[in-house]
Amino acid sequence: MAKPPNPARRSESSRQAILAATGELCSQVGYGRLTIEAIAARAGVSKKTIYRWWPSKGAVVLELLGETATIATAPPDTGDLAADLHTMLTEIVDILTRDSAGTGVISEALNDPDLARDLRERLIQPGIDAFKQRLRRAQDAGRLHPDADLDVALDLLYGPIYHRMALHLGMPGPAYLGSLITHALRALTPPTPH
Amino acid sequence: MAKPPNPARRSESSRQAILAATGELCSQVGYGRLTIEAIAARAGVSKKTIYRWWPSKGAVVLELLGETATIATAPPDTGDLAADLHTMLTEIVDILTRDSAGTGVISEALNDPDLARDLRERLIQPGIDAFKQRLRRAQDAGRLHPDADLDVALDLLYGPIYHRMALHLGMPGPAYLGSLITHALRALTPPTPH
Amino acid sequence: MAKPPNPARRSESSRQAILAATGELCSQVGYGRLTIEAIAARAGVSKKTIYRWWPSKGAVVLELLGETATIATAPPDTGDLAADLHTMLTEIVDILTRDSAGTGVISEALNDPDLARDLRERLIQPGIDAFKQRLRRAQDAGRLHPDADLDVALDLLYGPIYHRMALHLGMPGPAYLGSLITHALRALTPPTPH
Amino acid sequence: MAKPPNPARRSESSRQAILAATGELCSQVGYGRLTIEAIAARAGVSKKTIYRWWPSKGAVVLELLGETATIATAPPDTGDLAADLHTMLTEIVDILTRDSAGTGVISEALNDPDLARDLRERLIQPGIDAFKQRLRRAQDAGRLHPDADLDVALDLLYGPIYHRMALHLGMPGPAYLGSLITHALRALTPPTPH
DNA sequence: CGATAAGCGAGACGGTACGTCGAGTCTTGTG
DNA sequence: CACAAGACTCGACGTACCGTCTCGCTTATCG
Structure with missing residues (x-):
C-alpha cells in the first residue's frame, strides 16, 4: 500500500526551502507554535511534499538540527x-x-x-x-x-x-x-x- | 476585563472528578493524546469549568502530580x-x-x-x-x-x-x-x- | 413541580432596571446581539431573576415594547x-x-x-x-x-x-x-x- | 488575508449533501433548532467545508430555497x-x-x-x-x-x-x-x- | 523522441480539538 | 423567600491544524 517515494526524484530545492522556513519560523514563533501548515506556506511548498518525506514536524526540525x-x-x-x-x-x-x-x-x-x-x-x-x-x-x-x-x-x-x-x-x-x-x-x- | 473566579465558591467535587479523569485518561491513552475535551467528558464536567480553573492541560496534570x-x-x-x-x-x-x-x-x-x-x-x-x-x-x-x-x-x-x-x-x-x-x-x- | 413565584413579592425596581437595560442594549448592539447575560450584568440583576419572570429574551423585549x-x-x-x-x-x-x-x-x-x-x-x-x-x-x-x-x-x-x-x-x-x-x-x- | 476559496475545485457532492441534510433537519427540528454542527454531522462533511462556502446557516437555507x-x-x-x-x-x-x-x-x-x-x-x-x-x-x-x-x-x-x-x-x-x-x-x- | 509516470504547487476535504460564548439551572449568602 | 452573585452543565460556535486527497503542471527517465 504505502509506497515509499523515490528519493532519486526528490526536489532538493524544496527540501532546502522547507528546512530554511522551519528554521526561520522556529526562531520567530518558537517550536510550540510551529505548524506544518505554516512551514509549507512560508516555503512555498505543498503540505503533501512535507508529509511525503517526513512523518511529523518533529522529524523536520530534527533534520534541521542534524x-x-x-x-x-x-x-x-x-x-x-x-x-x-x-x-x-x-x-x-x-x-x-x-x-x-x-x-x-x-x-x-x-x-x-x-x-x-x-x-x-x-x-x-x-x-x-x-x-x-x-x-x-x-x-x-x-x-x-x-x-x-x-x-x-x-x-x-x-x-x-x-x-x-x-x-x-x-x-x-x-x-x-x-x-x-x-x-x-x-x-x-x-x-x-x- | 478578565475577572478571576471566586475560589470560595469552587466545586470541590468537580475538581476531584477532573483530576481523577485526568489520571485515568493519562494512563490509558498517554499524555500526548490527552485532551481537555476528553477530560471534561469523562469527568462529567463542562469544558468551561476546566478552563475556569486551569490555563492548560499541562496545568491540570501538574496539579494531579502535586x-x-x-x-x-x-x-x-x-x-x-x-x-x-x-x-x-x-x-x-x-x-x-x-x-x-x-x-x-x-x-x-x-x-x-x-x-x-x-x-x-x-x-x-x-x-x-x-x-x-x-x-x-x-x-x-x-x-x-x-x-x-x-x-x-x-x-x-x-x-x-x-x-x-x-x-x-x-x-x-x-x-x-x-x-x-x-x-x-x-x-x-x-x-x-x- | 414548576412552582410559579409569588408576584406580590416581585421587586419592581429590578423589573424596571431589566427593561431599561434591555432598551439600552437593544439600541446599542441590536436585538440579534442582545443576550440575557448582558441584560443581567447591565441591570445589576441576577440572571435567575430574569428567568424567574420571563421565559426568553424575546419575552423581555416584548414587555418593553408593551x-x-x-x-x-x-x-x-x-x-x-x-x-x-x-x-x-x-x-x-x-x-x-x-x-x-x-x-x-x-x-x-x-x-x-x-x-x-x-x-x-x-x-x-x-x-x-x-x-x-x-x-x-x-x-x-x-x-x-x-x-x-x-x-x-x-x-x-x-x-x-x-x-x-x-x-x-x-x-x-x-x-x-x-x-x-x-x-x-x-x-x-x-x-x-x- | 481572508483568501476566498477556489470555486472551481469545489466538491459538488459535498454541496449536495449539505443542502440535503439541511432540508431534512429543517423539516425535522425546525429552522430555529437547526445547527451547522448537525448539518455537518448529518451530511458527513467537515464544518469547515460549510463555513468555507457559506457565511451562516441562514445562507445555507437560502441556497436550499433557491x-x-x-x-x-x-x-x-x-x-x-x-x-x-x-x-x-x-x-x-x-x-x-x-x-x-x-x-x-x-x-x-x-x-x-x-x-x-x-x-x-x-x-x-x-x-x-x-x-x-x-x-x-x-x-x-x-x-x-x-x-x-x-x-x-x-x-x-x-x-x-x-x-x-x-x-x-x-x-x-x-x-x-x-x-x-x-x-x-x-x-x-x-x-x-x- | 514521445509517452508516461513521478514529484510537485495548490488547496479542498473529513476530522478532531481548540478555546469561547451564551443558555438555562443551581447553590450560597443577604436583607 | 426574593434577590445578587456567580459557578455549574450543556451544546454550539467559529477557528486552527491535522493528515489525506485530488487536481493540473513540470520534468526526467525509458520504451
Whole structure:
C-alpha cells in the first residue's frame, strides 16, 4: 500500500526551502507554535511534499538540527581533558540555548517513540560515541581510572545540563560548567598517589 | 476585563472528578493524546469549568502530580546517606516511569514558560530544598566535604536521571543508581586521610 | 413541580432596571446581539431573576415594547378617515423603524410559537381591535362599503408595511403611505353613484 | 488575508449533501433548532467545508430555497389575471407554509443585513420582476388602470400574506386569497364605464 | 523522441480539538 | 423567600491544524 517515494526524484530545492522556513519560523514563533501548515506556506511548498518525506514536524526540525550540528564530528583533543570536555559540553548548552529547536525536539520525543528513536540514533548516539572515544583516550593516558565506567562518566558530565534544562533551573554558565567538570573528574580519577 | 473566579465558591467535587479523569485518561491513552475535551467528558464536567480553573492541560496534570506526590515531604534520614539518596532518587525515577504524566508535564513545560514556572515552584523547588537539607546534615556530620557545593551535588545526583529520560537512554535501575551515587559522593567527599 | 413565584413579592425596581437595560442594549448592539447575560450584568440583576419572570429574551423585549407602546389605545378619530389611517400606520412604521426591538420580537416569534402567541395577544390584537373599531365607525358613517370585510381592510392597509419590512424593500414614507391608503380605500369604498 | 476559496475545485457532492441534510433537519427540528454542527454531522462533511462556502446557516437555507424554488421563473399567463395572481400568491403561501425554511430565512434576515441583501437579490427581486412583468401585460391589455403604480399593486397583493405571517394571524386560504385579489384589483382597475 | 509516470504547487476535504460564548439551572449568602 | 452573585452543565460556535486527497503542471527517465 504505502509506497515509499523515490528519493532519486526528490526536489532538493524544496527540501532546502522547507528546512530554511522551519528554521526561520522556529526562531520567530518558537517550536510550540510551529505548524506544518505554516512551514509549507512560508516555503512555498505543498503540505503533501512535507508529509511525503517526513512523518511529523518533529522529524523536520530534527533534520534541521542534524543539518546545523557539528555534534557528531570527532571530539576535540587538545591533550587537556578538562578543556576538551568544556568545549563539548558548551556545544550542547549552546544548542539547547540558541533557539527552541533543540528543546522542542526533545520535548516532542518525550511523547513520540518514533521521533525519540530517530533523535537518539541520528544525533545523540554519534555524540555519545565521540565522547566515549575521547574519554577512552584519556583513560589510556592514565588520566582516568582504568576501571571507570564511561556510561557513568557520560551521565555525570551531561546529566547536569539536561537536569537544568528539564526543570528550568537555569542553564549552566562556563564557570559552573568548569566546576561540574572538576567534580566529575574527581569521581573518575584514580586517587592521587601521595 | 478578565475577572478571576471566586475560589470560595469552587466545586470541590468537580475538581476531584477532573483530576481523577485526568489520571485515568493519562494512563490509558498517554499524555500526548490527552485532551481537555476528553477530560471534561469523562469527568462529567463542562469544558468551561476546566478552563475556569486551569490555563492548560499541562496545568491540570501538574496539579494531579502535586496531589499524588510525596516529593515535597521531609527527606528520609536513616543516618546512611547513600541509602537515603537512593530512596530519594528512586522516587523520582518511579514518577518518571510510572505513567506519562511526569514526562508529559516536563515536555509541555519545555515549550510553555508559565507552566515551567508553576512546575518548578510547586513541585521541584520543595524537592530541591528537602534534598539540600538532607545534604547539609550530612555535611555537618562530616560525611561531605565542608566546602562542597550543594548545587553541584544536586546536579551530579539528579542530572543522570533527567539526562537518560530526555535522551531515551533507558532509565537507571537500582544497581546503576547505586553506582551513580557512589561516584557522586566520591566527588563530594573529602579525600580520605591516609 | 414548576412552582410559579409569588408576584406580590416581585421587586419592581429590578423589573424596571431589566427593561431599561434591555432598551439600552437593544439600541446599542441590536436585538440579534442582545443576550440575557448582558441584560443581567447591565441591570445589576441576577440572571435567575430574569428567568424567574420571563421565559426568553424575546419575552423581555416584548414587555418593553408593551411598556413603550401607545398602540393599544383608542384609535384617533378626527373625522378624516384617511388622515386617521395615516396616523395609525405611521405609528407602526415608526415602531418598526425606531430600533431593532420591534423587528427583533417579530423575527423571534417566527420561530417561537409561545412568544408568537404573547405577541399577538398583548400587542397586536388590541391594535387590530382599535383599528376595526375605527373602521366600523367609518362604515356606519357611510364612508366605507357596508359589506366591506374589515379583515381584508386590515390586510390591505397593514400588509404593505410588513411586506416591505420582511423582504427589506424599504419602509414606506409618508407619501407612499398616503398612496397606499388611497388605493386601499378605493377597494373598500362603494362606487360613487354617477 | 481572508483568501476566498477556489470555486472551481469545489466538491459538488459535498454541496449536495449539505443542502440535503439541511432540508431534512429543517423539516425535522425546525429552522430555529437547526445547527451547522448537525448539518455537518448529518451530511458527513467537515464544518469547515460549510463555513468555507457559506457565511451562516441562514445562507445555507437560502441556497436550499433557491434550489427548490420555482419562484423566479416566468409568471403564468393564462389570460385570466385574477387566476394568474392566485397561482402566484399561492406559491408564496405554500413556501411559507411548507416548512420552517422560508420563515426561518426571513426571520434571520431581519437581524442580518448581509443575509437580507442576498435574500432580496437572489429570491425576492426575480419574483418581483416576474410579477411586474405579468402586471404590465395586463396593463397593456387595458385590464389595469394605465397609471396604476405597480409597486402599490405588489404591496396590496403580497402584503397581506407577509402581514399574516409576521403577526401569526393565520395564513390565507384559497378563498380569502381570492377575496384579497378581488379587492386589490378593484383598487387598480379603471372605473367601469357605465 | 514521445509517452508516461513521478514529484510537485495548490488547496479542498473529513476530522478532531481548540478555546469561547451564551443558555438555562443551581447553590450560597443577604436583607 | 426574593434577590445578587456567580459557578455549574450543556451544546454550539467559529477557528486552527491535522493528515489525506485530488487536481493540473513540470520534468526526467525509458520504451
